[in-house]
Amino acid sequence: MIITSLLQVKHRDHTGLHMRELTMSVKSLDVIVEGRRSQPQQLIEVLQDVQDLCGYIPRESMITVSKELGVPLIEVYRVASFYKAFSLVPSGKHVITVCLGTACHVRGARRMVDQVAGQLGVSPGGTTSDGLFTVECVNCLGACALGPVVVLDGVYYDKMTPRKLSRLIDSVRAADSEGRANA
Numbered sequence: 001m002i003i004t005s006l007l008q009v010k011h012r013d014h015t016g017l018h019m020r021e022l023t024m025s026v027k028s029l030d031v032i033v034e035g036r037r038s039q040p041q042q043l044i045e046v047l048q049d050v051q052d053l054c055g056y057i058p059r060e061s062m063i064t065v066s067k068e069l070g071v072p073l074i075e076v077y078r079v080a081s082f083y084k085a086f087s088l089v090p091s092g093k094h095v096i097t098v099c100l101g102t103a104c105h106v107r108g109a110r111r112m113v114d115q116v117a118g119q120l121g122v123s124p125g126g127t128t129s130d131g132l133f134t135v136e137c138v139n140c141l142g143a144c145a146l147g148p149v150v151v152l153d154g155v156y157y158d159k160m161t162p163r164k165l166s167r168l169i170d171s172v173r174a175a176d177s178e179g180r181a182n183a
């Protein structure tokens, strides 16, 4: 069965300041649901694949997933909004995750949040206006002895300090600018 609806994906333009609209291939979603149609129990796996593909769960994809798996749209939305692994809005190009769990908290993790807020001008859950960084907080990253822990794009940085975090952010910005200049 061919999915007939086009999926409009709002995607941040990594070159900078503008949002552009991409049309995600119908085929991509078709491939994701292939072999899982009419299988409601596959909902989380399907949403995970959509998240991996798009970086978030576009509204239009929830409608398609609902139809293809035979899951009420409200249930698709409930699951997509319940799990932290899913996002309903596009993320920035780089994701900074600050641990605010107890072990990191007592070692000053809150200062990392303050550093990010001061340097990037965004609160946890926010994305910078240029789409470069998304900042999020979690309750434990499983490396409590090494706190405060910050994760940048999946890479763990232990015993973090505001100064180290500032340098890390600056280095990512510089690398991004350089990459764009050489593109």
Ligand code: FES
Pocket (backbone or CB within 6 Å): 099, 100, 101, 102, 103, 104, 105, 139, 140, 141, 142, 143, 144, 145, 147, 149
């Ligand atoms: S509390 Fe931060 S890694 Fe566990």
